[in-house]
Amino acid sequence: MSNQYYDYQLTLDKLIRKAALIYPDVEVVHAPPGGPIIRSNYAKEWDRIQRLGSALEELGVSPGEPGKFGSRIAVLDWNTIRHFELYYGVPMYGAVLHTVNVLLAPEDIIYTLLQAQDEVLFINEDFISLARIVTSLVKSIKKVVIMSDELEHEEVSFDGVKVYWYEDLIRDARPYNFPELSENTVATMMFTSGTTGRPKGTYFTHRQLVLHAMSVALSLSAPPINANIYDVAMPLVPMFHVHAWGLPYIATLVGIKQVYPGRFDWGWVLKLIKDEGVTITNGVPTILFNLLYHPDSPKYDLRGLKFIVGGSALPRGLLEEASRRGIHVVQGFGLTETAPVILLTMEKANMRNWPEDRKRELVLSAGLPIPLVDIRVVDGQGRDVPRDGKTMGELVVRAPWITREYLNDPEKTRNAWRDGWFHTDDIAVWDSEGYVWIMDRAKDVIKSGGEWISSTRLEDLISTHPAVYEVAVIGVPHPKWGERPVAIVVPKPGQKVTEEEIRNYLMGLVNEGKMPKWWIPDKVVIVESELPKTSTGKVDKKVLRERFQITLE
Amino acid sequence: MSNQYYDYQLTLDKLIRKAALIYPDVEVVHAPPGGPIIRSNYAKEWDRIQRLGSALEELGVSPGEPGKFGSRIAVLDWNTIRHFELYYGVPMYGAVLHTVNVLLAPEDIIYTLLQAQDEVLFINEDFISLARIVTSLVKSIKKVVIMSDELEHEEVSFDGVKVYWYEDLIRDARPYNFPELSENTVATMMFTSGTTGRPKGTYFTHRQLVLHAMSVALSLSAPPINANIYDVAMPLVPMFHVHAWGLPYIATLVGIKQVYPGRFDWGWVLKLIKDEGVTITNGVPTILFNLLYHPDSPKYDLRGLKFIVGGSALPRGLLEEASRRGIHVVQGFGLTETAPVILLTMEKANMRNWPEDRKRELVLSAGLPIPLVDIRVVDGQGRDVPRDGKTMGELVVRAPWITREYLNDPEKTRNAWRDGWFHTDDIAVWDSEGYVWIMDRAKDVIKSGGEWISSTRLEDLISTHPAVYEVAVIGVPHPKWGERPVAIVVPKPGQKVTEEEIRNYLMGLVNEGKMPKWWIPDKVVIVESELPKTSTGKVDKKVLRERFQITLE
Structure with a gap:
């Protein structure tokens, strides 16, 4: 035919x-x-x-x-x-x-x-x-x-x-x-x-x-x-x-x-x-x-x-x-x-x-x-x-x-x-309208106590803080929860922000019903330099994980 | 593969x-x-x-x-x-x-x-x-x-x-x-x-x-x-x-x-x-x-x-x-x-x-x-x-x-x-811009003295006359030219138009350079009833040719 x-x-x-x-x-x-x-x-x-x-x-x-x-x-x-x-x-x-x-x-x-x-x-x-x-x-x-x-x-x-x-x-x-x-x-x-x-x-x-x-x-x-x-x-x-x-x-x-x-x-x-x-x-x-x-x-x-x-x-x-x-x-x-x-x-x-x-x-x-x-x-x-x-x-x-x-x-x-x-x-x-929301690469999902935390979604929430220029969230091994989130934050040029401020800001979002309390990162690291990127311009979490060898307990 | x-x-x-x-x-x-x-x-x-x-x-x-x-x-x-x-x-x-x-x-x-x-x-x-x-x-x-x-x-x-x-x-x-x-x-x-x-x-x-x-x-x-x-x-x-x-x-x-x-x-x-x-x-x-x-x-x-x-x-x-x-x-x-x-x-x-x-x-x-x-x-x-x-x-x-x-x-x-x-x-x-202009079905093209006349184009020109409601052009055998165009015209309700008027109108278009003189139909037939249509609403020229057994000389 x-x-x-x-x-x-x-x-x-x-x-x-x-x-x-x-x-x-x-x-x-x-x-x-x-x-x-x-x-x-x-x-x-x-x-x-x-x-x-x-x-x-x-x-x-x-x-x-x-x-x-x-x-x-x-x-x-x-x-x-x-x-x-x-x-x-x-x-x-x-x-x-x-x-x-x-x-x-x-x-x-x-x-x-x-x-x-x-x-x-x-x-x-x-x-x-x-x-x-x-x-x-x-x-x-x-x-x-x-x-x-x-x-x-x-x-x-x-x-x-x-x-x-x-x-x-x-x-x-x-x-x-x-x-x-x-x-x-x-x-x-x-x-x-x-x-x-x-x-x-x-x-x-x-x-x-x-x-x-x-x-x-x-x-x-x-x-x-x-x-x-x-x-x-x-x-x-x-x-x-x-x-x-x-x-x-x-x-x-x-x-x-x-x-x-x-x-x-x-x-x-x-x-x-x-x-x-x-x-x-x-x-x-x-x-x-x-x-x-x-x-x-x-x-x-x-x-x-x-x-x-x-x-x-x-x-x-x-x-x-x-x-x-x-x-x-x-x-x-x-x-x-x-x-x-x-x-x-x-x-x-x-x-x-x-x-x-x-x-x-x-x-x-x-x-x-x-x-x-x-x-x-x-x-x-x-x-x-x-x-x-x-x-x-x-x-x-x-x-x-x-x-x-x-x-x-x-x-x-x-x-x-x-x-x-x-x-x-x-x-x-x-969602019910048919739109897909990507939460994470499978490897970047943070598995905390049997529940999933989307590192991307959490980054999006932290980035709404007015002093934040860039943010990445990575999963760090935790003896009790398996994994817990840690945020790496770069403030905007000429601005300052502290771990305390970020955590308080997120608690405000929790109170507004925008995120669950257990998503709040165990640690927020403030760094001055830009985050490392891959050749396609995405944050390179592999490098971040190597650079920030954080231990949680 | x-x-x-x-x-x-x-x-x-x-x-x-x-x-x-x-x-x-x-x-x-x-x-x-x-x-x-x-x-x-x-x-x-x-x-x-x-x-x-x-x-x-x-x-x-x-x-x-x-x-x-x-x-x-x-x-x-x-x-x-x-x-x-x-x-x-x-x-x-x-x-x-x-x-x-x-x-x-x-x-x-x-x-x-x-x-x-x-x-x-x-x-x-x-x-x-x-x-x-x-x-x-x-x-x-x-x-x-x-x-x-x-x-x-x-x-x-x-x-x-x-x-x-x-x-x-x-x-x-x-x-x-x-x-x-x-x-x-x-x-x-x-x-x-x-x-x-x-x-x-x-x-x-x-x-x-x-x-x-x-x-x-x-x-x-x-x-x-x-x-x-x-x-x-x-x-x-x-x-x-x-x-x-x-x-x-x-x-x-x-x-x-x-x-x-x-x-x-x-x-x-x-x-x-x-x-x-x-x-x-x-x-x-x-x-x-x-x-x-x-x-x-x-x-x-x-x-x-x-x-x-x-x-x-x-x-x-x-x-x-x-x-x-x-x-x-x-x-x-x-x-x-x-x-x-x-x-x-x-x-x-x-x-x-x-x-x-x-x-x-x-x-x-x-x-x-x-x-x-x-x-x-x-x-x-x-x-x-x-x-x-x-x-x-x-x-x-x-x-x-x-x-x-x-x-x-x-x-x-x-x-x-x-x-x-x-x-x-x-x-x-x-045309040079890439637009195609259909002139006719191959069978409806009028072959007059070795040249082609588009019946559709001629219909389009005649239809610009203000008193014309419908028009069809058919090719009729001609002893000298092989075929010559004949127009069948239906005037708008309540209006009148004559063969003479249509021919004069077309001569005006010829003088304006809009059509060659040899396209002017040899005959214009004025009819009062609607033209016969096929099941798709197109004028049925087969029926028209049977109905108007015109002889040209």
Whole structure:
């Protein structure tokens, strides 16, 4: 029952070919800090992507098919227009785009390249030194392609590896005639950031990326984002993180202008928002924080900016400040393994007459499942917990865009994919309106006397104290209770706060019925320096636990 | 490379299950003319659909699989809540929902049922007499299920056919545990309206319906419709026409309130729009006309209503009147064979600063290809015609939701599916902005001296004359030119117009550069009665050609 009409494939070429045909003059802008700015558009990008196809052929790259990976092509780059071209050209050729997190330790980067067995390495010229180390250790890499804004370049050589320059390859190439691939051809590969243990490999097919883009695009068209064809997108999620949450695909799908800001310079990003009329962007809470509290920020009118936040819990104070500045915020939730988006805090039909405050409260949740995503929240025996917004369980998910497995790790794979569901390892509650509230990573839940305390929720409560800049709560072994919470608090610059004040403040919240008394931390440690972060900007609790070897009794 | 996580299927249960889980209290309203109104919601509908599953099992219905049709279930019904339940329950069971156009001649209805070999017939009680005729001739039908709003009912018997009552079946049934189907299971079957020859059978899989709903929903979120989660949908396209253009699926996908108006009574429909807060609906131009010119219409404030028009060309005067009433109109284009939507007149990113008039002009086109749809406009040799908005060619299409074939008609199938593309048999021009303008059905193009005249375009021009109510242009054999156009004109009630006046008016348009002089019809026939229509409300040119046996010389 298969024919070429009936089984028209969900492949990435459908997005960029269409954009070139219907939205040829809509801009795709390459705007690295300080410039020079390159103003391309969908017609020109389609031409460059076709030439990239021929360049890949010249480099000896092999296409794959369902069940067989094409050549893995590693990329070390910021958010640039060439990275955008690789997002399309490599998968459309049938090869696998391996986006590499440049913020990982070199040791971990090398580990991921060894796992992926990449054949070609595309690098931004900022990473030439790193690439030398990498190629000396990862013997599968035979070719390096350097991406630079400079048309003139010095000779660069690598031991045992051929060096090419991206712009030379593109300039000399003919437009490639991309094949009609099966939608089940693997398109991308990337590794989890690995707050626990080594990075784990995940991969995604064309079909998965197209369906993810469709579902997220549809969800973003709902309030509070009301995404629109008149929006201008600038991905601030690094493109080496899970498809920049799909924004380069979504923006192409709907045919809107895109702006690529290069490496991340927040003063420059603020200027681009104004100069290029950017209206929609994304990032972890830290990125939103950077935009709001940059010294230049007060100079800019950010009203109407649409911000998709995710990656770690959104602090209430940050949401309130963003709202004060007129920014529309939606929170998304997902994992590298889920491509990433599975939940989004879009509004529902029954909320039309809700006051704005009540609607905004839901933006602090992880959201509703987006179209085509099924979820459950289950206890240790796999039974659904009550949807009461209180009872904690593990979030499990089914969707057309979950990675098939962890690369080279059948044991971890068996552990995560059980009983027909992918297990997220996140502890959540589900409320009666359908919004999921992530309470903790399973490993960060504090198990005190048989009850669970959500470290994230407790952090959220402590962060409402006006003098608190940052807070992390960790579980510390306790002889009687098994574990008890300890809070590490960083006061705002120029302000002071004591353990006593924090404990009194929390007792006030207890009296207001906002938390149980037994959640009050056994210890509050005040520190002056910023908390240690992972490469994705999340507080690194592993390091914190090592640093604060606290004994409770 | 197949596993249950990776290959999560695009099946219709994903839409209604999710709606019941996340939008349980959002209303689904059954509102037949004069009432009584039944207020259901997604949670209750999910319960009734599960019971319908058990009823289908009790009726001995067989599920299908890819490559093998399940039992065909024919439905004769208006736009009711039970029809909505069948839209989900029958395909989710694995059977094939055959929606029957009740406006076809009984002979054609019987023809389609013989072609489909339906096993069970679900009928609105309005169609008991028709069903008696049908079942006496279509021997594959063993069971009839009568759908009625009355809970008490008299005994009804059919010769040789068992009779059931829908509400009795549902009341007595347990919730059915629907199977996890392959997305390539056939879900629906329907027949083209057959303006030429016998109706032709088409069919669609779960995957096709889900992808169609996603793509149309995303397109409708763009201006000028700006569809939103706060919309309230009422399908006015009869549900026996190509999935009511997908609206019952789209509304469920995004979780908005739905209203089903029963058989079509335009005064009642206007009242429902007001009483139920309906904001989005759809239909052929005649339906829009009925809403605007109904005697009760002036009593109603239609500002903000969103109307998706299609099925035949939208007259300019109708669009202008709708705009005056504050209705937002978008035109869609498609065929029964295309599920149906492939084009929609959504706006594009580069039109932000266009004046409203210029944007509205594009609503008169057939639109842009929606996401995942590829099109070409080709000449007789299969070569792309220039995208100049002038050169005519045939519109050909590829999309994930084209029917696989014409049922039992390999010759017609081979003729339509050629060179990798589905041939629409529609003559179009494509403009530089990407909008397609349908000029004619291939058979209605008038070939005059080797050049093509679009009868539709000529009708559109003649209809701008202030005294013209309706117009049709047909090609009439001509000894010298091969064919020449003849116009049949119906003046507005109470107004008069002569052939002379129409010809002078057109000469004025020629002088303004709006049409070539050789397009002026050789004859203009003024008639007082309405033009004959097909069951889908289109002017029946076959009948017109028979009625006006004109000889030109």
